[in-house]
Amino acid sequence: xxxxxxATALVVxxxxxxxxxxxxPTKAKLSNVLKTAFGLRRAGKLxxxxxxxxxxxxxxxxxxxxxxxxxxxxxxxxxxxxxxxxAVLIYRKIKDVPHEVETLLSMKDARYHREALVVSKAVKYAxxxxxxxxxxxxxxxxxxxxxAAGSTYAAERxxxxxxxxxxxxxAKAFEEANDYLGRARATEIIDRDSARRLYEDSAGRIxxxxxxxxxxxxxVAKKRLKEAEAAKNSLAIERARIYYAQYLGQVGQAxxxxxASFEGAGDKSRAVKSARKAISFFRTQRNRLSDxxxxxxGKKAVEVLGVAKALSEAEAALARCQSLxx
Numbered sequence: 001x002x003x004x005x006x007a008t009a010l011v012v013x014x015x016x017x018x019x020x021x022x023x024x025p026t027k028a029k030l031s032n033v034l035k036t037a038f039g040l041r042r043a044g045k046l047x048x049x050x051x052x053x054x055x056x057x058x059x060x061x062x063x064x065x066x067x068x069x070x071x072x073x074x075x076x077x078x079x080x081x082x083x084x085x086x087a088v089l090i091y092r093k094i095k096d097v098p099h100e101v102e103t104l105l106s107m108k109d110a111r112y113h114r115e116a117l118v119v120s121k122a123v124k125y126a127x128x129x130x131x132x133x134x135x136x137x138x139x140x141x142x143x144x145x146x147x148a149a150g151s152t153y154a155a156e157r158x159x160x161x162x163x164x165x166x167x168x169x170x171a172k173a174f175e176e177a178n179d180y181l182g183r184a185r186a187t188e189i190i191d192r193d194s195a196r197r198l199y200e201d202s203a204g205r206i207x208x209x210x211x212x213x214x215x216x217x218x219x220v221a222k223k224r225l226k227e228a229e230a231a232k233n234s235l236a237i238e239r240a241r242i243y244y245a246q247y248l249g250q251v252g253q254a255x256x257x258x259x260a261s262f263e264g265a266g267d268k269s270r271a272v273k274s275a276r277k278a279i280s281f282f283r284t285q286r287n288r289l290s291d292x293x294x295x296x297x298g299k300k301a302v303e304v305l306g307v308a309k310a311l312s313e314a315e316a317a318l319a320r321c322q323s324l325x326x
Contacts, residue, residue: 030056031235034070038238044296046081053077057093068094069239075099080297080304085112101128105135127153134160155179162186180205181257184264199264206258214251221247245288249307252281256314259321268324275318282311 028036037052053074060067071094075087084103091100097119104116113135120128126149133142139160146157158173159182167186174183184198221244228236255278262271286307289298302308 030059033059035235038235041077041297042238042291042295044300046077046297046300049297050074050077050081050086057090068096071096072099073239075103076301076305077297079103080301082304097123097125097128101125101132105131110136127156130156130160139164151176155182158182158186181261184261188264196265199261203258203261203265203267203270206254206261210251210254210258214247214254218244218247218251241288241291245285248281248285248288249310252278252285252310252314255281256310256317259317263317263321263324266324268321268326271321271324272318275314275321278314279311279318282307282314286311 033052034056037049037056040046040049040052053070057067057070057074060070071090075090078084078086078090084107088100088103091097091103101116101120104112104119107113113132117129117132117136119125120132126145130142130145130153133139133145142160143157146153146160154173154177158170158177158179161167161170161173162182162185167189170186171183171190174180174186180198180202184195184202187198188195221240225237225240225244228240255274259271259274259278262268262274286302289295289302289305289307291298293299
């Protein structure tokens with residue numbers, strides 16, 4: 001009954017665009033169905049929005065260049081709705097194994113972790129297999145798989161070893177991966193002076209990444225949003241806004257890591273400055289997602305997708321940096 005009521009609401013919504021009548025449903029143009037989906041999503045009518053996205057996805061041909069984009073939008077909607085297994089099924093439709101496995105592993109019940117392991121083994125997805133084994137507590141088996149991959153998954157191996165407090169092995173793995181921040185964290189408990197130098201090296205590498213990769217990409221995303229707004233294309237605006245928010249989060253995390261590097265190196269002034277920058281980017285990300293409070297889906301996404309948590313952690317890091325000795 002609930003699904004029928006939602007379907008009826010969707011038909012009525014489509015009728016408002018002039019593409020269907022409540023008493024005589026007809027196939028609306030896909031672009032109009034998609035606009036309706038975004039409108040319902042923005043209004044917080046997430047179940048109805050899901051049906052609209054499902055209709056678009058079902059009507060797109062398998063070879064359509066738009067199919068993956070719509071599928072990812074629908075999967076994200078299900079995640080925000082708190083229906084992760086529905087997202088898994090969407091990822092499965094488009095053969096997106098990494099996202100499928102990541103979502104299964106994010107679920108609490110161990111049966112989903114075992115399912116992630118089965119999926120990963122079936123398609124020979126080594127990273128997914130290792131993460132699934134680690135989630136199931138089979139750490140040695142996970143490490144064996146990661147070691148067999150050599151430098152490809154060295155950073156992942158380092159993170160698992162660090163979690164297991166095997167610091168020397170973790171430091172070697174991070175060295176193999178050229179991950180200076182990870183190596184510094186693994187070395188800190190063993191050799192504080194060496195760790196300090198590694199934190200300094202990490203700060204330099206993050207600065208280069210921000211300058212030559214992340215900030216330029218963020219500028220492109222911001223330009224894309226401005227162009228969509230200038231063209232008054234509602235569909236393009238919604239997509240560009242989410243795209244821009246994702247890059248804001250990446251840049252915020254880079255500044256967060258930069259702050260951690262300065263903190264480890266004992267540079268209080270720069271640690272505080274970069275922590276404030278991280279907070280600024282996370283706040284902007286939150287505001288872009290919620291669109292100033294006008295997007296009900298965005299407001300929920302801030303919590304579900306971890307933006308609020310990232311902001312809270314950045315604020316705690318700033319307080320810690322401010323307490324450092326001069």
